[in-house]
Amino acid sequence: MKEQAPTPSASLWQRIKMNLHYCISGVWNDASNRRRVQAVKVANLSIRSFLDRDLQTQACALTYRTVLAIVPALAMLFAIARGFGFQNLLQSELFRYFPAQRQALKTALEYVENYLAQASQGVFIGIGLVFLLWTLVSLMSSVEDSFNHVWRVTTKRSLQRKITDYSALFMLLPVLMVCSAGISIFMSDAVQRVFEGNALSPVMQRLLSFMPIVISWLIFTAAYYLVPNTHVKLSGAFFAGILCGTLFHVVQWLFVSGQVYVSKYNAIYGSFAFLPLLLVWLQLSWLIALSGVVLTYSWQNFGSYAHRDKVDSISQTYAVQLSVAIAALATRRFKLCEPALTRSELICEYDIPAMLADKLLEQLQQSGVLVGVKQDDKEDSDNIAFHPARDPDDITVNMVTNAMNDMGENHFIAKADSCFVKLFEHVDQQRLMQQQATGDITLLDLVKDVADEKK
Secondary structure (H helix, E strand, O other), X not given: OOOXXXXXXXXXXXXXXXXXXXXXXXXXXXXXXXXXXXXXXXXXXXXXXXHHOOHHHHHHHHHHHHHHHHHHHHHHHHHHHHHHOOHHHHHHHHHHHOHHHHHHHHHHHHHHHHHHHHHOOOOHHHHHHHHHHHHHHHHHHHHHHHHHHHHOOOOOOOHHHHHHHHHHHHHHHHHHHHHHHHHHHHHHHHHHHHOOOOOOHHHHHHHHOOHHHHHHHHHHHHHHHHOOOOOOOHHHHHHHHHHHHHHHHHHHHHHHHHHHHHHHHHHHHHHXXXXXXXXXXXXXXXXXXXXXXXXXXXXXHHHHOOOHHHHHOOOHHHHHHHHHHHHHHHHHHHHOOOOOEEHHHHHHHOOOOHHHHHHHHHHHXXXXXXXXXXXXXXXXXXXXXXXXXXXXXXXXXXXXXHHHHOOOOOOOOHHHHHHOHHHHHHHHHHHHHHHHHHOOOEHHHHHHHHHHHHO
């Protein structure tokens, strides 16, 4: 009997399944540099990273921190604005930036007035100032930690640098907001004078209406570029800034449009009807911001995840072999007084995926084989150089292998250890006999073979 040809619906379903399999896992085995393939890799890595980093929980934590810091942050902004004499202008700018939370801002500004009145009297001056700075630094530190978590960065800025950088940011913020408002007003007046009575005037007015969106693009881009404690490509930050800045304004417009339904909440929450809307708006805003961080990370690192699925299931033997090779390179460079080995070199010159390079370097440091040293004052994960943690002449292959295999907690299950004590001793003896039979070699002698393999 002849086999029946597949129906159009079955054929379509097969193509859909093939495309889904390609987008989920097969794309990482595609070495072509076509833009379509790169776009699929960026989208794939973004979705995976979004789910792996648990950004919903991160956004909830940042929402809580933001609610805690609203009054102190506004207090600092208005205290600085009073010194420059543009308090009213700053207030109008806040209402323009956050039209969806006008009622919340009015309530917060009342608290700010009371806060500033109390902070300027008696002993509360010192206590209030310390609490204000701690709240703001804590908020910005949480934002930085969330961004670094997405970027898999473990090194943090020093507390002194956090205080100086964040304080400077909050002092410049009201000035920048007023300057942006002044530029918008100046350009609007100039356009009105130049194109008054001209048909192009409505077109120019429509273009000027996009100024807040453009400013949001720049703010998101600056955050994605400056906040993570690592090197970020400006192109990725700008792309994510445009996308997330636009999405932020869409969400803001939805909340402005939804204010007509606040009356329904008044029956439940009374005068606190704005509170659930504020929390939802903050939650979505932080989720958008963190999604942009994920997109920036994926844009910059999708090329380093060529073997992502295989990296997740890498064998212990292969991991140890790569660890020995990395330790050998670092040892040789230290011995010959050459530039120290860095994470970016492992990724770029040896095509080791970024996720695997970070994992192996962390294990080599924890096992006491390598030590990471900052090359200069820049606090950047790509700015760390790796050196041997002991005399290079004493580091052998067996020492590195044993250090990697023995890393972690051992013999903490009392009953199992007592029952299998003879078996454990036999395993250790077999490993020792195998190492003695094969002999040992220092990394300095081995590194010549590693260099030949690279060629």
